[in-house]
Amino acid sequence: MADYLFGMDISPITQNIHLFYSAILLTVLISLVAIVLGFALGMLVGLARSSRSRLIRYPATAYVDVIRGTPLLVQLFLWYFGLSVIGINIDPLPAAMLAVGFHSSAYQAEIVRGGIQSIPKGQTEAARAVGMTHLQSMRFVILPQALRLILPPLSNEFVIVIKDSSLAYAISVAEITLVSYQLNARYYEPFTVFLFAALLYLILTYVTSTLMRTLERRVRIPGYGEQE
Amino acid sequence: MLTGKAGAVKILGVVLVVALISTSFIGCLGAEKSAIDKINDRKKLIIGTSSGFPPFEMINGTTNNMEGFDIDIAQAVADSLGVSLEVRDLDFSFLIGSVKIGLIDMAVAGMTITSDREKSVSFSNPYFKADQAIIVLNGSTIQTPADLQGKKIAVNLGTTGDIWVTSNLVDTGLVAAADVHRFGFASAAFLELTTHHVDAVVIDKPVADAYVASAGGVAKVVYTIVTNEYYGIAMRQSATDLVSYVNVVLQDLKDSGQYDIIVQKWFP
Numbered sequence: 001m002a003d004y005l006f007g008m009d010i011s012p013i014t015q016n017i018h019l020f021y022s023a024i025l026l027t028v029l030i031s032l033v034a035i036v037l038g039f040a041l042g043m044l045v046g047l048a049r050s051s052r053s054r055l056i057r058y059p060a061t062a063y064v065d066v067i068r069g070t071p072l073l074v075q076l077f078l079w080y081f082g083l084s085v086i087g088i089n090i091d092p093l094p095a096a097m098l099a100v101g102f103h104s105s106a107y108q109a110e111i112v113r114g115g116i117q118s119i120p121k122g123q124t125e126a127a128r129a130v131g132m133t134h135l136q137s138m139r140f141v142i143l144p145q146a147l148r149l150i151l152p153p154l155s156n157e158f159v160i161v162i163k164d165s166s167l168a169y170a171i172s173v174a175e176i177t178l179v180s181y182q183l184n185a186r187y188y189e190p191f192t193v194f195l196f197a198a199l200l201y202l203i204l205t206y207v208t209s210t211l212m213r214t215l216e217r218r219v220r221i222p223g224y225g226e227q228e
Numbered sequence: 229m230l231t232g233k234a235g236a237v238k239i240l241g242v243v244l245v246v247a248l249i250s251t252s253f254i255g256c257l258g259a260e261k262s263a264i265d266k267i268n269d270r271k272k273l274i275i276g277t278s279s280g281f282p283p284f285e286m287i288n289g290t291t292n293n294m295e296g297f298d299i300d301i302a303q304a305v306a307d308s309l310g311v312s313l314e315v316r317d318l319d320f321s322f323l324i325g326s327v328k329i330g331l332i333d334m335a336v337a338g339m340t341i342t343s344d345r346e347k348s349v350s351f352s353n354p355y356f357k358a359d360q361a362i363i364v365l366n367g368s369t370i371q372t373p374a375d376l377q378g379k380k381i382a383v384n385l386g387t388t389g390d391i392w393v394t395s396n397l398v399d400t401g402l403v404a405a406a407d408v409h410r411f412g413f414a415s416a417a418f419l420e421l422t423t424h425h426v427d428a429v430v431i432d433k434p435v436a437d438a439y440v441a442s443a444g445g446v447a448k449v450v451y452t453i454v455t456n457e458y459y460g461i462a463m464r465q466s467a468t469d470l471v472s473y474v475n476v477v478l479q480d481l482k483d484s485g486q487y488d489i490i491v492q493k494w495f496p
Contacts, residue, residue, distance in 0.1 A: 081419060081423055084423035089425065092425075172411060178410075181321065182410065185385055
C-alpha cells in the first residue's frame with residue numbers, strides 16, 4: 001500500500017513519519033545548544049580579538065584561525081573519537097553539541113569583532129570624554145549598537161548551525177539526516193527520503209530567519225543610522 | 229527578418245534541417261542496450277562495495293587498493309567479460325540505491341540475499357554462507373544475546389546485523405534504540421568498540437573472526453547468532469543478461485576449483 005505525491009512513492013516517509021518527531025527535536029536541540037554555546041564563546045573571543053592587548057588578541061586569533069581552518073566533520077570526529085584516545089569518553093549527542101558549538105563560536109567571534117570595529121571611533125571618544133571607563137563605554141555605548149548591527153550576519157550563522165547539525169549523523173546521532181539515511185537503507189529510495197529531509201531543514205531555517213528578522217525590527221533604534 | 233516570402237523560406241529551411249538531423253537519431257531510439265553490452269562498450273565493470281569488512285573487502289595498507297574475497301570474485305567476473313574492474317568504495321546503505329539507479333553495475337559487499345532487498349534488486353546465486361556474531365572487548369562479561377540487555381551496541385548501518393539487533397533487541401525492549409550506534413562502514417563500528425563507546429558489535433561471523441584476528445588480542449567473538457544467511461551479488465532487475473552471466477561465472481569458479489582456491493586464500 002503506497003502513498004503517492006506527484007507520481008513519487010512517498011510511503012517510506014508517510015509510514016515512518018513518527019521517526020521524524022524525535023529526529024526534529026534532536027536537530028533543534030543540537031542547533032540551540034550550539035548557537036548558545038557559540039554565542040557565549042563567540043562574544044568572549046570576539047571581544048578578545050578586538051582587544052588592544054596583544055597578549056589577549058593573539059591567542060584569540062589563533063583560536064579563530066584553527067577552528068575556521070579545519071572542516072567541521074573532522075572536528076566532530078576529533079571530539080567524538082579523538083577524545084577517547086586520551087581517555088575522555090563522550091557520548092554522541094554531547095560531542096555533536098560541543099563540536100558544532102565551538103565551530104560556530106569562531107565564526108560568531110568574527111561577526112562580533114566586525115560589529116564592534118564598525119562602530120565609529122567618535123562614539124568611543126565621546127564616551128570616554130564624558131568620563132566612562134573602557135568597560136563602561138563598551139557596556140553602555142559600543143555593545144548596544146554593535147549587537148544590533150550584527151543581527152543580520154548572526155541570523156545567517158544560526159541558519160548555518162542548523163545545517164551543520166546534520167553532520168551529527170556521522171557519529172550516529174538520530175537527528176533528521178540519520179533518520180533519512182536509515183530509511184534509505186531500508187527502502188532504497190534516496191531521492192524521496194533526502195528530498196523530505198531537505199524540506200524539513202528548509203522549514204527550520206526559514207522559521208529561524210523569520211524570528212531573527214522580527215527580533216531585528218523589535219530592537220531597532222528609531223532614527224539610528226540615518227544620515228544627518 | 230523573418231517577414232514576407234524571404235522569411236517564410238528561411239523558416240522552412242530551418243525546419244527542414246532540424247527534421248533531417250532528427251531523423252538521423254531515430255536509430256538511437258531502438259531497444260535499451262543490455263547491461264553486458266554497456267559494460268563491454270565501457271570496457272569496464274564497475275562494482276560497489278563497502279570497505280572495512282575483512283576478509284571480504286578491505287583497503288590494503290601498503291598498496292592502498294581494495295582487496296578481499298569479494299574483490300577476487302568480482303575480478304573473476306571482469307576477467308570473464310574481458311574488461312577491467314573498477315571498485316567504488318561506498319557507504320553500505322548506498323549500495324542498493326546505486327545499483328538501482330545504475331551508478332554501479334553490481335554490488336559485491338558480503339550482502340545477504342533478503343526478500344526485502346529482492347524487491348529492489350536481483351541477486352546472483354548465493355556465493356557464500358554466513359551467520360552473525362557478537363564481538364566484545366577482552367574482559368567483558370557478555371556471553372550471550374541475553375547479556376546484551378541494557379548495553380550499547382554498534383552495527384554497520386543497513387546490514388542484516390543492524391536488522392537483527394533492531395528486531396531482536398530494540399523492538400523487544402532489551403536495548404534502547406539510542407544505544408544502538410549505526411555507521412555506514414563496518415570499520416567505524418569496530419572503532420566504537422575499541423574507544424569504549426559501545427559494549428559489543430554485532431556483525432557477520434566471518435568478518436568478526438577476521439577483525440578479532442587482526443585486532444591484536446583486544447577483542448573476542450563470544451557468540452555465534454545462527455542466521456543461515458547467503459551472500460549474493462546485487463544487480464539491476466532489468467539486467468537479466470548480467471545476472472545469468474554472473475551465475476555462469478560463479479558455477480565455473482566452483483566447478484574448476486578456483487572458488488576453493490579463493491576461499492583458502494582469504495580463510496586460511
